[in-house]
Amino acid sequence: MATHMQDDGARRGSRWRLMTWGGAACLLLLPLVAMQFFPGSGVDWTLSDFVVMGALLSIACGACELVWRSTNxxxxxxxxxxxxxxxxxxxxxxxxxxxxxxxxxxxxxxxxxxxxxxxxxxxxxxxxxxxxxxxxxxxxxxxxxxxxxxxxxxxxxxxxxxxxxxxxxxxxxxxxxxxxxxxxxxxx
CATH class of the missing domain: 1.20.1440 (de novo design (two linked rop proteins))
Structure with a gap:
């Protein structure tokens, strides 16, 4: 029974992890897609914009990783x-x-x-x-x-x-x- 609960908790954690990191990747890709398919739309990111946003998303997602360890x-x-x-x-x-x-x-x-x-x-x-x-x-x-x-x-x-x-x-x-x-x- 305890093993089943651990497996279920691990699966739930991996789903949250996938949603968080996957959502961050999609968010980072949105401006790239907008720049390719909607030129002149006002979205004009440089490499440094992507690097900064990637760093921000990594920090936020990494902090979420630490939080998931709490049982409360x-x-x-x-x-x-x-x-x-x-x-x-x-x-x-x-x-x-x-x-x-x-x-x-x-x-x-x-x-x-x-x-x-x-x-x-x-x-x-x-x-x-x-x-x-x-x-x-x-x-x-x-x-x-x-x-x-x-x-x-x-x-x-x-x-x-x-x-x-x-x-x-x-x-x-x-x-x-x-x-x-x-x-x-x-x-x-």
């Missing part, structure tokens, strides 16, 4: 949301920028949000309770950066868009909080 579903969900939010933050800022264009130096402030999440996670040693605090701090920093953009009179739509990124950081914090709670066992 809430922890896996929280980490997955945090990884996806961090990935999207970098991708959006490199592609078009959250505030103004991708060349707007104000967008560098979002690196601080990512630093809070990453260094907070390292300081928490990836333990759920500390991760909840780190992701809550990232949510607060994300909202603060958006608030500063609004007060400074930068692009209002961009500021509101970046403020929306606080929600998944906060959701991740809540789920890490759930993962930190002791599991109740049923008594017989």
């Amino acid at each position: 579903t809430a922890y896996r969900a929280a980490a997955g949301i945090a990884i996806l939010t961090g990935f999207l933050t970098v991708w959006v800022n490199l592609a078009v920028g959250m505030i103004g264009s991708e060349n707007n130096p104000y967008n560098l402030l979002f690196a601080g949000v990512l630093a809070i999440a990453v260094f907070g996670a390292a300081f928490a040693r990836l333990q759920a309770k500390g991760m909840a605090l780190a992701m809550a701090a990232a949510a607060l920093a994300q909202a603060a950066v958006a608030g500063v953009a609004l007060v400074a009179g930068w692009d209002v739509v961009g500021a509101l868009f970046s403020a929306a990124f606080a929600a998944p950081w906060l959701l991740s914090a809540v789920l890490f909080g759930v993962a930190a709670r002791p599991q109740r066992t049923q008594s017989r």
Whole structure:
């Protein structure tokens, strides 16, 4: 029975692994296909664009590999949301920028949000309770950066868009909080 459960868990893990890495490969191939079949569509990636995106996807997928080792579903969900939010933050800022264009130096402030999440996670040693605090701090920093953009009179739509990124950081914090709670066992 235990062997069957291990085999089933291994198969489930390999399906997630295949979906994650396969999805990343498809995402990386999309611009290449667009450039071949839809010239002049505005998609004009250079080799360095593909290298950077490949590195970003590899980091995100590699982080997911580490998360799958957790048996706590809430922890896996929280980490997955945090990884996806961090990935999207970098991708959006490199592609078009959250505030103004991708060349707007104000967008560098979002690196601080990512630093809070990453260094907070390292300081928490990836333990759920500390991760909840780190992701809550990232949510607060994300909202603060958006608030500063609004007060400074930068692009209002961009500021509101970046403020929306606080929600998944906060959701991740809540789920890490759930993962930190002791599991109740049923008594017989």
